[in-house]
Amino acid sequence: MIMSGNGDGTERQFHLELPLTIREAWLQASSCLCASGVEDGQHHAELLLRHVLGWGRAAYLSRLQELLPEAAAAAYEAMIARRSLGEPTQYIMGEAYFYGLRFEVSADVLIPRPETELLVEAVLEEAKLLYGERASLTAADIGTGSGAIACTIAYERPEWQLVAVDISLGALQMAQHNAALLHVDERIEWLEGDLIMPLQGRVPVDILISNPPYIPESDMRELQREVRDFEPHTALVGGADGLDPYRRMMGMLAYLSERPRMVAFELGQGQAREVAALVEQAGYTEKIRIVQDLAGIERHVIGIRPL
Incomplete structure (x- = not known):
């Protein structure tokens, strides 16, 4: 008998x-x-059942009247019990999809979000405008987590070199594993450390990208239990107002031998104007672009500094 959540802590x-x-x-x-x-719940029940059976959706829909194998039933019971207690489906399956690519995930890393795909898309667009179609560039992904941003850019731009930074060794190991699965690991350098500090004394990067922790501390209790109780808080909380990582990164630019030509950030609802001001104050005055997500929320800020 599998015990599962009742939605009220029981x-x-x-x-x-x-x-x-x-x-x-x-x-x-x-x-x-x-x-x-x-x-x-119907969608998540289907995802987990298809995962247990190892079927795509077409096979699943065509075989609904078949009997469920006993071994699959036991695994499915255990997965449903975990999901009913709030554990995210992606952690239970051990995978998530980003930009059409499969990434393995664990509780060491945030689950990649669809809105972050728009950040990758915007960076690729701006880089093409700034550098041309086939420029050989170096981009740094700060707080790489699962490696979704770094690996996707490496996959989409074979001529680029990537640097992926995270303060969590567990996250870096997961990102490296994903890079190997996508066959882009040879073009990504892995650095453990705090925000952009590991970039000190290194060859300058052209583009700096980050989806840092941006949730204000006081908002944590209001989050969905899937996020609040299961995803790593170090990758979620950005200080009292959620803006500490942006302030710190803008301050850390002074320690680099050369500032990146482009910076690109994901951020929380209502933070775009303040982050844009920080970017502009750091000298990124040639262009400031604010990108909305599919819900119309100002979700990303991109800044370009003059030469």
């Missing part, structure tokens, strides 16, 4: 009484997740 039972068709198992799991307070 536990409830979840057990699949075989034989069941795949559709029947999905219906029971969906009901359990919805009762446990999981948003879009």
Whole structure:
């Protein structure tokens, strides 16, 4: 018998009484997740069931009336129990998709978000405008986490070199693993340390990109339990107002032999104007671009400094 969350801190039972068709198992799991307070429980129940079975969606939809194998049922019960307690589906499956690429994830790293794909897209656009189509550039990903930004840029731009920095050794190891899976590891240098400080004394980078911790401390208790209780707080909290990492990075630029020509940041709702001001004050006055996400939230700031 698998114990699972009841949405109010208590536990409830979840057990699949075989034989069941795949559709029947999905219906029971969906009901359990919805009762446990999981948003879009039907979708998550399907994702986990497909993961257990190792099927794509087309195969899954065409075989709903087949009986669920006993071994798959036991694994599915355990996954649904974990999900009902709030653990993110991506951690349970050990994977997430970003920019169409598969990344392995664990509790050492944030789960890559769709809005960060827009940051990568904007950086590639601005670099093309600034340097041309096939320029050989060096970009640094600060707070690389799973390596989603660094690995994706390396994958999309084979002529670029990347530097990936994180203060967490566990995160760096996960990022390196993902780079190897995507066959881009030979073009990425890995540095452990605090924000951009590891770049001191090194060959200058052309582009500095970061999706740093930006959630104000007082907002943590209001986050979804999936984020608040399971994702690493060091990658989430950005000080009292969420802006500490941006202030610190702008201050650290003085320690570099040469400032990057372009900086690009992801940020939280309502922070764009303040971050843009910090970037401008740091000398990035040739161009300041604020990028909205798909919900219309000002989510990214890109700054370019004059030569």
